[in-house]
Amino acid sequence: MHRRQFLIAGLALAGSAALGIKVWHYSLSPQPDNRSLVLAAILPALLYGALPQDEQAAITALQRTEQAVIDFMSFLPLRQQQQLDQLFNLLAHRFSRLGLTGYWQTLAMLSASERLALMQSWRDSYLTVLQQAYHGLRELLYGAYYGQPEHWQNLAYTAPRFR
Amino acid sequence: MNIPSHIDASTLLSDQHFAVDVVIIGSGAGGGIAAELCAKAGLKVLLLEEGAWYQREHFVMEERWAYPQLYQEGAARKTRDQAISILQGRTVGGSTTVNWTTSIRTPQPTLAYWQSEFGLDFSAESLKPYFELAEQRLNIHPWPVPPNANNAKLQQGCEALGWEYTVINRNVNGCANLGYCGMGCPINAKQSMLVSTIPEAMRLGATLISRISVRRILWQHDKVIGLEAVPVDQYFQPRTDIKLTVTARHYIVAAGAIGSPALLLRSKVPNPSGRLGKHTYLHPTVISGAVFAEQINGHSGAPQSIYSDQFVWPADSSQAGYKLEVPPNHPVLMATKLTGMAEQHAVLMQQFNQLQVTIALLRDGFHPQSQGGAVQLDSAGQPVLDYPLTDYLWQGMRRALLSMAELQFAAGALQVLPINHQAEAYRNWSQAKAAIANLPMAPLQQTVVSAHVMGGCNMSASAQRGVVNQEGRHFQLENLSVFDGSVLPSSLGANPQLTIYGLIWRNSQRLLAELHR
Numbered sequence: 076m077h078r079r080q081f082l083i084a085g086l087a088l089a090g091s092a093a094l095g096i097k098v099w100h101y102s103l104s105p106q107p108d109n110r111s112l113v114l115a116a117i118l119p120a121l122l123y124g125a126l127p128q129d130e131q132a133a134i135t136a137l138q139r140t141e142q143a144v145i146d147f148m149s150f151l152p153l154r155q156q157q158q159l160d161q162l163f164n165l166l167a168h169r170f171s172r173l174g175l176t177g178y179w180q181t182l183a184m185l186s187a188s189e190r191l192a193l194m195q196s197w198r199d200s201y202l203t204v205l206q207q208a209y210h211g212l213r214e215l216l217y218g219a220y221y222g223q224p225e226h227w228q229n230l231a232y233t234a235p236r237f238r
Numbered sequence: 239m240n241i242p243s244h245i246d247a248s249t250l251l252s253d254q255h256f257a258v259d260v261v262i263i264g265s266g267a268g269g270g271i272a273a274e275l276c277a278k279a280g281l282k283v284l285l286l287e288e289g290a291w292y293q294r295e296h297f298v299m300e301e302r303w304a305y306p307q308l309y310q311e312g313a314a315r316k317t318r319d320q321a322i323s324i325l326q327g328r329t330v331g332g333s334t335t336v337n338w339t340t341s342i343r344t345p346q347p348t349l350a351y352w353q354s355e356f357g358l359d360f361s362a363e364s365l366k367p368y369f370e371l372a373e374q375r376l377n378i379h380p381w382p383v384p385p386n387a388n389n390a391k392l393q394q395g396c397e398a399l400g401w402e403y404t405v406i407n408r409n410v411n412g413c414a415n416l417g418y419c420g421m422g423c424p425i426n427a428k429q430s431m432l433v434s435t436i437p438e439a440m441r442l443g444a445t446l447i448s449r450i451s452v453r454r455i456l457w458q459h460d461k462v463i464g465l466e467a468v469p470v471d472q473y474f475q476p477r478t479d480i481k482l483t484v485t486a487r488h489y490i491v492a493a494g495a496i497g498s499p500a501l502l503l504r505s506k507v508p509n510p511s512g513r514l515g516k517h518t519y520l521h522p523t524v525i526s527g528a529v530f531a532e533q534i535n536g537h538s539g540a541p542q543s544i545y546s547d548q549f550v551w552p553a554d555s556s557q558a559g560y561k562l563e564v565p566p567n568h569p570v571l572m573a574t575k576l577t578g579m580a581e582q583h584a585v586l587m588q589q590f591n592q593l594q595v596t597i598a599l600l601r602d603g604f605h606p607q608s609q610g611g612a613v614q615l616d617s618a619g620q621p622v623l624d625y626p627l628t629d630y631l632w633q634g635m636r637r638a639l640l641s642m643a644e645l646q647f648a649a650g651a652l653q654v655l656p657i658n659h660q661a662e663a664y665r666n667w668s669q670a671k672a673a674i675a676n677l678p679m680a681p682l683q684q685t686v687v688s689a690h691v692m693g694g695c696n697m698s699a700s701a702q703r704g705v706v707n708q709e710g711r712h713f714q715l716e717n718l719s720v721f722d723g724s725v726l727p728s729s730l731g732a733n734p735q736l737t738i739y740g741l742i743w744r745n746s747q748r749l750l751a752e753l754h755r
Contacts, residue, residue, distance in 0.1 A: 122584070123581055124581035124582075124584030125583070147302075147312060151314060152620050154616045194579065198659060210320065214574040215314075217573040217583070222301055222302035230590040230591070231591055232537065232591065235299055237414075237416060
């Protein structure tokens with residue numbers, strides 16, 4: 076994956092995000108399939124090194140994390156929920172479209188390191204909206220994963236019971 | 239009508255109206271103190287809180303429960319550009335229910351600044367009786383137990399470098415040194431408003447309404463004539479199906495330094511000074527992680543027991559001062575703030591119990607380049623804080639990262655990781671020093687957090703320079719007071735709870751003297 080391609084994808088994402096609802100008329104509302112698609116692609120990469128070795132245990136952990144993301148989002152202000160839904164919809168849509176037109180693979184077909192490189196490119200982007208996407212997703216997903224007591228084994232930590 | 243002592247607004251099935259002597263909007267440090275004093279004075283008090291009435295038996299020592307249930311916006315509140323994360327309570331007792339118990343009187347230089355800039359004639363001496371009352375009421379004493387390792391490293395670093403440090407005064411009674419203050423005290427040791435002034439006010443006849451969001455204050459000419467509120471849903475989002483109205487002789491706004499300005503902005507109250515919702519201060523805070531060979535277990539033990547004021551008041555007043563403290567280390571707080579992704583992040587998390595974390599809180603608001611942020615309303619009428627970070631603040635943050643790295647190495651750290659997204663873990667002080675000098679100080683690259691929101695309805699001697707007077711009385715609406723951290727005309731350079739307790743104690747007494755006349 077070349078840096079220039081990331082940049083093009085990034086610009087498309089940024090442009091769409093900036094134009095918002097005018098371009099993607101549905102994009103502010105939650106689309107569970109899009110959210111799942113994006114989480115299924117990003118979570119395993121982001122959590123590489125943290126997920127359990129056992130495949131079944133890892134799948135369970137990912138499902139638990141996705142549910143935690145969904146549960147948590149309802150507590151955010153509607154404004155922020157819409158921004159996140161828009162991000163999920165744009166990511167899902169953009170990647171699918173690139174896949175269809177043959178310019179690029181779908182998000183799901185990128186290797187873990189390519190997905191990480193994609194996120195890293197957002198972090199270092201000169202476009203604020205991509206930086207915000209990087210930090211917003213990173214905090215949301217790490218918070219959801221490490222909020223679960225089942226995922227604390229590597230930390231040698233348990234939450235106390237005082238009563 | 240005989241009103242019960244507690245109403246959960248989300249359980250109401252029809253519109254309701256309440257008529258009382260005093261209505262208090264918000265049950266944190268300001269609202270809690272005011273509620274008890276007003277109830278003691280024999281007034282009929284209604285205390286309104288957006289959060290839920292969670293008590294000891296409800297608290298769960300897990301962030302996945304505590305953050306969405308007890309904090310504003312699930313503890314994920316951010317400034318408009320998302321560059322600063324804000325921890326702020328939203329529950330009965332407000333931030334006092336979830337704070338880390340640090341209790342510090344208003345620093346003398348801060349009072350002097352308020353005098354010179356805003357004509358406020360407070361002094362350490364004139365406020366002393368009120369600090370003493372609050373300290374007595376909330377059992378505020380120096381923490382007698384040795385610090386946990388997280389705080390001990392701060393102390394050891396200061397000792398090694400000859401820097402000032404102080405043992406912290408805490409508002410606790412029977413504290414078992416657990417370390418979970420941020421999730422609600424599970425043994426009622428923390429003397430928050432939740433266990434002190436609010437139950438006492440209720441015993442004296444005050445009514446608490448929880449899960450209620452005040453949307454608008456109604457006013458005419460120079461008087462407030464009522465307020466409109468709605469219940470919130472299970473996610474604390476305002477509902478629209480039921481309306482609650484309140485009329486009172488006097489209205490006290492105490493919804494915190496984001497909530498209070500937002501309510502007054504929604505209500506379009508007179509604002510001739512133009513300062514309503516402006517000059518919001520945060521003590522913008524930067525973080526430095528350090529790996530030690532030994533166990534730190536920063537989740538265990540009183541979260542804050544040592545601070546250092548070595549750098550709060552630099553001799554060169556063109557530099558931003560900063561206070562050094564430590565936070566409690568819990569999995570979500572750590573995972574979201576540690577930098578990097580994938581294996582790099584996982585390796586850091588595996589060192590969870592060996593991580594020491596130091597924070598530096600910048601004293602904002604004392605410089606032309608530090609005029610704070612502005613509370614704005616989104617399309618749903620909910621607040622969002624715009625807070626521009628200036629070169630003055632960035633330079634202060636870089637110096638703060640340097641001080642923290644120097645301190646952590648002096649305390650024996652194996653590695654220091656400044657929490658900046660371009661930083662790496664550094665193995666010695668000279669390496670860290672050279673690298674920090676070149677880190678990009680920019681929004682989102684440099685992680686900035688806040689747990690202290692102040693200002694937005696600042697007090698001033700003159701109506702041209704403030705929203706309220708020195709007594710917290712609104713300059714234009716005579717039966718309206720603001721009794722919370724939003725009246726502070728700058729940040730404090732110290733954790734705010736005791737300043738708010740003392741100030742609101744004073745201003746409640748003055749208000750009561752007038753209401754009884």
